[in-house]
Amino acid sequence: MPLPKAELHLHIEGTLEPELAFALAARNGVTLPYADTEELRRAYAFTDLQSFLDLYYALMAVLRTEEDFAELAEAYLARAAAQGVRHAEIFFDPQAHTARGVPLAVVVDGLGRALDRGEERHGVSTRLIMCFLRDESAESALETFEAARPWFGGRITGIGLDSAEVGHPPAKFREVYRRAAEAGLHRVAHAGEEGPAAYITEALDVLGVERIDHGLRCLEDPAxxxxxxxxxxxLTLCPLSNVRLRCVDTLADHPLPAILDAGLLATVNSDDPAYFGGYAGDNFDALAEALGLDDETLRLLAANSFQASFLPEERRAALL
Ligand code: HPA
Ligand code: ZN
Structure with a gap:
């Protein structure tokens, strides 16, 4: 039995496996610029975050209907459950869909259709976190935020910040984070993945975030x-992602040991598992192998994942 764990850093669009991408493309009459799944997989040779994002956004063209989003989420829940995930706080990128003419309701209701049955079908409870694309404008984030109000406190329980980091500091999104706090939403942000440690500080000071997604580069600033x-x-770390996007050279070089030694509350997650070579349990296994982690450390990481979640205390305790 895989270790029970929570997954706190997972982009649902990043769970789009090549087979499902081709099936949805056929169903929706979308032509992909790849002959087959093998050729598509060969394109997963990333050199940095942007080279991944280009493909990640391009492949979203196949996601068009509520049913598409429901199938995507259902496939993730089945895979995650098989790897011990009992709770998932799932990111989605509304602007990447509305910009293509897919209404927000199609995305949220489609995902919700699968997620609402997650506990009963797979034993996985879920939350949805709406992320803003930091390379889009602050105005676009505000418009998206306002359009999503009908789901606040229901399907949508938090906001996040993702996409190209460098050159898009957290403070750009001060106002939308202020409104989110006012609306009682949780707040997280990607910071310190490719961007500097100063972006982590800024996300805490200006955006009031409760968790840092990635946060690898915090080690550059002891204070x-x-x-x-x-x-x-x-910190929601994503080891296989870090290797694939060249934030670290190899898993054996991953700074997780230094992060744990420093006393940080580290969690292990999959980020975009269809693109980076593995789901939550695969990330645990690969790290354990590359770094020689003992069972006690793996149990600590699993316990941290529940501790760091937005579940109420009694549900966290029950899952630990
Ligand atoms: N970083 C930034 N944006 C993203 C990522 C990531 O790892 N995955 C999907 N969008
Ligand atoms: Zn991410």
Whole structure:
């Protein structure tokens, strides 16, 4: 039995496996610029975050109907459950769909259709976190935020910030994070993946985030590390992603041991598993193998994942 765990850093669009992409393309009359799944898989040779994002956004063209989004989420839940995931706080990128003419309701209701049955079918509880694309304007984020109000406190329980990091500091999104706090939503942000440690500090100070997604580069600022430890701010690490996007050279070089030694609340997640070579359990297994992690460390990482989740305390305790 795989270790029970929560997944806190997972982009649902990043779970689009090549087989499903081709099936949806056929169903929706979308022509993909790849002959077959093998050729598509060969394109997964990324050199940095942007080279991944280009393909990630392009492939979303196959997602058009509520049923498409429901199938995507259902496939993720089945895979995640098989790897021990009992709770998932799932990101989605509304602007990447509305910009293609897919209404927000199609995305949220389609995902919701599968997620609402997640506990009963797969034993996986879920939350949805709406991410803003940081390389789009602050105005676009605000418009998206306002359009999503009907789902606040229902299907949508938090906001996040993703896409191209460098050159798009957190402070650009001050106003939308202020409104989210006012609306009682949780707040997280990608920071310190490719961007500098200063973006992590800014996300805490200006956006009031409760968790940092990635946060790898915090190690470059000892005062920041001290603060993250003191304030018990979790980091949602994604080891296979870090290797594929060349944030670290190999898994054996991953800074997880230094992060744990510093007393940080680290969690292990899959980010975009269809693109980076594995789901949550695969990330645990690959790290354990490459770094020689013992069972106690793996149990700590699994416990951290529930601790760092937005589940109520009693549900967290029940899952631990
Ligand atoms: N970083 C930034 N944006 C993203 C990622 C990521 O790892 N995955 C999907 N969108
Ligand atoms: Zn991510």
């Amino acid at each position: 920041l590390v001290e603060r993250l430890v003191r304030e018990r701010i979790p």
